[in-house]
Amino acid sequence: MTETVAPDIRAGISTDILIVGAGPVGLYGAYCAGFRGLRTVLVDALPECGGQITALYPEKQIRDIAAVPTARGRDVVAALKDQADAFGPTYLLGRQAVGLAHTPAGRVRVTLADGAVVDTGAVVVTAGIGTFSPRTLPAGEEFLGRGLSYFVPAPEEYTDLDVVIVGGGDSALDWLLALHPIARSVTLVHRRSGFRAHAASIREAYECGATIITDAQVTALTGDSRLREAQVRVDGEDQVRVLKADAVVAALGFLSNLGPLAEWGVELDRRTIVVDTRMRTTVDRVYAAGDVTAYPGKVKLMSVGFGEVATAVNNAAVALDPALSLFPGHSTEASA
Numbered sequence: 001m002t003e004t005v006a007p008d009i010r011a012g013i014s015t016d017i018l019i020v021g022a023g024p025v026g027l028y029g030a031y032c033a034g035f036r037g038l039r040t041v042l043v044d045a046l047p048e049c050g051g052q053i054t055a056l057y058p059e060k061q062i063r064d065i066a067a068v069p070t071a072r073g074r075d076v077v078a079a080l081k082d083q084a085d086a087f088g089p090t091y092l093l094g095r096q097a098v099g100l101a102h103t104p105a106g107r108v109r110v111t112l113a114d115g116a117v118v119d120t121g122a123v124v125v126t127a128g129i130g131t132f133s134p135r136t137l138p139a140g141e142e143f144l145g146r147g148l149s150y151f152v153p154a155p156e157e158y159t160d161l162d163v164v165i166v167g168g169g170d171s172a173l174d175w176l177l178a179l180h181p182i183a184r185s186v187t188l189v190h191r192r193s194g195f196r197a198h199a200a201s202i203r204e205a206y207e208c209g210a211t212i213i214t215d216a217q218v219t220a221l222t223g224d225s226r227l228r229e230a231q232v233r234v235d236g237e238d239q240v241r242v243l244k245a246d247a248v249v250a251a252l253g254f255l256s257n258l259g260p261l262a263e264w265g266v267e268l269d270r271r272t273i274v275v276d277t278r279m280r281t282t283v284d285r286v287y288a289a290g291d292v293t294a295y296p297g298k299v300k301l302m303s304v305g306f307g308e309v310a311t312a313v314n315n316a317a318v319a320l321d322p323a324l325s326l327f328p329g330h331s332t333e334a335s336a
């Protein structure tokens with residue numbers, strides 16, 4: 001996936017639309033805003049675009065996006081990003097939006113966790129289920145970034161490595177199946193005997209030749225400047241097993257939390273944000289779309305979120321300039 005380098009914005013940045021959350025819905029929102037000629041900034045707490053798709057299921061086939069009968073999660077994200085990039089939005093990745101205030105002129109100032117401030121005409125919150133933080137591996141945190149990781153953004157980086165994957169859910173099995181053809185070896189370590197994953201993935205994992213160790217836990221990681229070995233304690237065995245490990249992928253799931261957004265004064269319905277038919281929240285100039293929204297009849301699917309964010313952005317455009325038409329025009333009539 002394309003990596004986007006965030007600009008240095010210590011001095012602050014001014015924009016027309018700030019989209020909080022560069023998941024699939026936020027990325028499509030950036031396209032919609034760009035199509036209207038609005039300057040757009042996307043901020044995401046994760047270091048990569050794609051939200052839940054990138055974090056949880058980049059290798060899965062998605063089959064319910066209109067006109068795309070089937071596509072791998074990471075390819076959907078790449079296509080959404082290409083579509084948004086046609087209008088050159090600014091990406092601020094690895095940065096969490098934390099504070100919100102209005103200026104006397106009615107603009108909105110959003111503060112990021114690193115202290116940077118984005119001054120914007122309107123905010124569209126596409127924060128999904130909130131900020132993700134990976135459930136950490138109790139052993140070996142000091143190897144994070146030196147062999148231990150919680151994501152597999154680029155499977156090719158695991159070519160010819162000895163890889164240990166920890167976990168028993170869909171993500172763990174997806175990584176196993178994705179990395180097994182290219183890694184030197186793949187070992188899955190899971191603390192229970194049963195898996196919480198699709199039956200077909202479990203069957204494929206057992207059939208592909210990877211080593212699967214159940215009822216076991218990784219108790220220590222060892223190495224020097226890089227990770228070299230993982231120690232595994234298997235229930236009922238006296239000796240700790242020592243596995244060669246150039247890389248450990250801890251796929252133990254993620255915790256998600258609306259966090260600071262819950263303090264922005266918007267009306268909440270449990271962990272979601274209440275919106276009206278224009279996708280306005282109860283706070284002026286703050287809109288929301290995608291999984292984060294709440295209204296009667298809400299269906300949490302990307303296809304629904306794409307429609308919501310088009311509504312949010314076009315209504316925001318009119319709020320910024322009441323002389324504008326709500327209807328953005330047809331893309332077929334725009335020059336490429």
Ligand SMILES: Cc1cc2nc3c(=O)[nH]c(=O)nc-3n(C[C@H](O)[C@H](O)[C@H](O)COP(=O)(O)OP(=O)(O)OC[C@H]3O[C@@H](n4cnc5c(N)ncnc54)[C@H](O)[C@@H]3O)c2cc1C
Nearest residue numbers: 021023024025044045051052096097127128130290291302
């Ligand atoms: C295993 C699995 C399979 C799925 N399969 C399908 C499917 O086949 N079809 C389908 O339609 N849907 C599917 N979904 C659901 C789909 O992934 C979600 O509907 C979709 O990701 C919602 O997109 P979003 O952009 O609204 O939110 P998200 O994808 O959750 O993205 C929100 C982003 O906001 C960021 N964020 C949150 N708070 C902040 C903050 N304060 N500051 C900065 N950034 C912040 C997060 O880091 C995240 O990147 C599936 C979900 C899962 C878990």
